[in-house]
Amino acid sequence: MQILPTLLAGAVAILQAWNPSPRIIRSEPLLVRAVIDGDTIDVSTVGRVRLLGIDAPELGRGYDTAAPFAHEAKVRLTSLVLHRWVRLEQEGQALDAYDRHLAYVLTDDGQFINAVLVREGLARVSARAPLTRLPALQRAEAEAQAARRGMWGSAPSIPPTEYTRRSGATKPPPQTYKQPAQKKTNAKKKKKK
Secondary structure, eight states: OOHHHHHHHHHHHHHHHOOOSOOOEEOOOEEEEEEEETTEEEETTTEEEEETTEEOOOOOOTTOOOOTTHHHHHHHHHHHHTTSEEEEEEOSOSBOTTSOEEEEEEETTOOBHHHHHHHTTSSEEOOSSOOTTHHHHHHHHHHHHHHTOGGGSSOOOOOOGGGTSOTTOOOOOOOOOOOOOOOOHHHHHHHHO
16 A cells, blocks of 8 residues: 555656656847837848747738737837847747747846836737746736736727718719710801701
8 A cells, every 4th residue: 555655656756757747948149130019020140930839910911901009019018128138038839820930028137028017018929729828927927907908908999980971961862974965066157058
């Protein structure tokens, strides 16, 4: 009977030592060359990096209209990282469907940029797999929601219907096509002769 508790204690120790969570790989300092949108940057020697675990509103491309807070998210990310040295922490899948690197972004002073954007209501948590930093992102989102920051604030103002048409106004009657009257110039000339 003494063997069973010993085996159980050994199994627990082995399970605690074996950590199935993915390993985080931290880069050397890298320079941010450009900010593409509210959750994508271009980093020297790496290329495009999508901020892991978050999703910022999409900028309008071509004929599409930008989502509310898309421009603000890009401006804020630009102010935080453009032309600055950052470290990337990669965890799990290295690339997304668009061949962008997936990573957490940290400044030299330890600021977790992904969480900053979420805390300010300029991005939301969108983790599709268990992540090491997911609890920090979830706390940041809860804080933004409680304080009604950014996208968690009041709904964007949409002009009322009176903005495009006066209330009570009816549609104008449909235009009908009228055939132009035939010229009678030749007929008049013949009568004069």
